[in-house]
Amino acid sequence: MNSEAKQSEQRRIMVRRDLRERGIRDARVLSAISRVPRHLFVLPEYQYDAYADTPLPIGGGQTISQPYMVALMTEALRLTGGERVLEIGTGSGYQTAVLLEMGADVWTIERDATLLASAKVRFQSLGYDIIRCSVSDGTMGLPSEAPFDRILATGSLPHAPEELLGQLTEGGIFVGPIGARHSQELVRIVCHANKSEREILCACRFVPLIGEDGWQH
Numbered sequence: 001m002n003s004e005a006k007q008s009e010q011r012r013i014m015v016r017r018d019l020r021e022r023g024i025r026d027a028r029v030l031s032a033i034s035r036v037p038r039h040l041f042v043l044p045e046y047q048y049d050a051y052a053d054t055p056l057p058i059g060g061g062q063t064i065s066q067p068y069m070v071a072l073m074t075e076a077l078r079l080t081g082g083e084r085v086l087e088i089g090t091g092s093g094y095q096t097a098v099l100l101e102m103g104a105d106v107w108t109i110e111r112d113a114t115l116l117a118s119a120k121v122r123f124q125s126l127g128y129d130i131i132r133c134s135v136s137d138g139t140m141g142l143p144s145e146a147p148f149d150r151i152l153a154t155g156s157l158p159h160a161p162e163e164l165l166g167q168l169t170e171g172g173i174f175v176g177p178i179g180a181r182h183s184q185e186l187v188r189i190v191c192h193a194n195k196s197e198r199e200i201l202c203a204c205r206f207v208p209l210i211g212e213d214g215w216q217h
Helices: 003-022 027-035 044-049 067-076 094-101 113-125
Strands: 056-059 062-064 084-088 105-110 132-135 148-153 168-180 183-191 196-204
Touching (some): 003 067, 027 067, 027 094, 044 056, 056 113, 067 094, 067 168, 067 183, 067 196, 084 094, 094 105, 094 113, 105 113
Parallel strands (some): 084 148, 148 168
Antiparallel strands (some): 056 062, 168 183, 183 196
């Protein structure tokens, strides 16, 4: 079995074992993740573990999230295709690629210019040419492009920033880890004019999002 075939088989096993068998039910999410070559989004020294259900370092003190968490967060967004999605924390670009495979129209913000430059190279090599990338404070969102149908935070926040929630459409959805520095809950907030619906999806632990309305280093 050649390298490409072996990686495809590892990806198929990952989707079955770590996603479907753990409760991910959205067929579009499973299909999207099965098409994204996770081994291309990790550092060369970690490619052997690319299809293990674990986060891995990507440099700059950041990590690529475990596949199950990527699947759970993507499923929580309730995407049907064509939504305007703002991603806070590009990282390696893996979650971004999954959102694109889901048919979303993606804007992504990364604080670390080096990480974003590497992610953009990956996007180009894989043929993703419809992403708007920027280096800025993601906790403040992207008001110049608002409103968004969905906002996804890929790092932890001490609270759900009002600035981000205010950039959602009526009925828009925010998904992200909220809580203490070293322990959070994955939260889905559906925003309406008169009230917001808040749902806790699971306990989790993410690297912090640094910013004006996030963590202060």
